[in-house]
Amino acid sequence: MEKRVTFNERWLPYLLLGPQIVITLVFFFWPSGQAIYQSVLIEDVFGGNSKFVWFENFAQLFRDNSYAHSAQITVVFSVLVAAIGLAVSLLLAVMADRIIRGATAYKTFLVWPYAVAPAVAGVLWGFLFNPSVGIIAWMLQGIGIEFNYVINGNQALLLVVIAAVWNQISYNFLFFLAGLQSIPKSLIEAAAIDGAGPGRRFWDIIFPLLSPVGFFLLVVNIIYAFFGTFGVVDSLTKGGPGKSTEILVFKVFNDGFRGQDLGGSSAQSVILMVVVIALTFVQFRFIERRVHY
């Protein structure tokens, strides 16, 4: 889409674009280029010399068991975050959509977790499950479950998933609710007149009509689980215990800053860039479909 009426100025548009382009070049293209450049170099320990090694850094990553492990954890983590997050928020949205009285009050009480920083969300849930003072850990102990995320890797992963889902639930809820409210009431009424009960109406009409929103949210949630959860992981587990919660985006940071392995970390950055670009394209495809629909 283009404007029919425009202004004729020679220098003004460049002046207006200037700030954004300069910032994009300096803080986006330059670092991204450097990541790609460094991913094909090996730097010696003292920094001074670096050697061009083609794809050695990548080859090393793919041979490295800890990278495969981290990738595997990331997949498990994002599937869990997306599945649980979407299921819970869909349930809440469908129920909230039925409610007429008090609906806005409920909505207000469900949207605010979005405003809590992921790092703070991690601290909150860490407190609830803290092995010595956590109230939920204490209750679990009461029914015979020993919950200690500080030493148990699976429990740590579960806790990170819970905190990440909690943080993202209001986002999913708002989009599902908007999707539900855009479904024409006449369709539901017609089905009701034909004798379809609430369950049948949900699965045969509402659920298929909601699927574009669902797909969109699925992609957004996977992107969130991949890249938006650094704060949750860092303040809850620091990737531990062992390496049981070291998701890829955390490993980039850990290897680059703590391990000082610039080449390896840059190679990981490049791989993640490819992943996020692929996901963004998928997201745009779905958005186009959503507009048609």
Added chain:
Amino acid sequence: MVENRPFLTVLSHLVVLLGVIVIAFPVWMTFVASTHSQQTMLQSPIPLLPGPHLIENYTKVLTEGYGRVGSTPVMMTLTNSLIMALGVAVGKIAISIISAFAIVYFRFPGRMYFFWAIFVTLMLPVEVRIVPTYGVVASLGMLDSYAGLIIPLIASATATFLFRQFFLSVPDELTEAARVDGASPMRFFWDILLPMSRTSIAALFVIQFIYGWNQYLWPLLITTKESYYTVVMTVSRQANVVDGVPSWNLLMAMAMLAMLPPVLVVVFMQRQFVRGLVETEK
């Protein structure tokens, strides 16, 4: 509601109510913990109802910080967070509204290249290219400064797209009228376009304020002086202190203070918030 089914209505209320309670529970426990003394917080189980030390704990963290000698008062970290959040929100809106204006209302060589250059920034979150971005900021001498906290985060394709989308929906007749009356492009921008964009600006402001306030990794990396620490990173940092027993009551008071401003913004600007969320995703 298509038909009256009392049982289902009750069920809906129960499910949503349960959801609200489960979602609010962590924050309730945080609040409760922030109102007790350290002694109480070391006993198991910890209380479920607020205690009498609310004012004492909050005054302490605001003016002295976490309690150890030389720790940063939360008052200061809150101020830093506020500066950063406002800087990111205002900066982003300012640079993207003028670049969207240039892209929509002018024809000039290279226009599409600029458009795509901005578009690709949509794809790479700062976490992915964190190590080289740190290197760039360090070589520009922007570590430990507000400029370093704010400027690298304000290039954003989403805001530019939002404004572009909005400008495209503005009727051409307005532009024509302005041109007939001899208004310069900037005059048109200030007197017509900007006032018309205020709902989009408000929606975007809410989203970007939260984004700026909740930044964690970036301030963690580029600040080494305590006078530039933000509140979110201090909370997480103190939670992971290994020496000694953490003062849960003070830590949780800090967490409450870190959550309060963005949550209040969302609750009181809920309409703009919802609008901003839905529109920035288009």
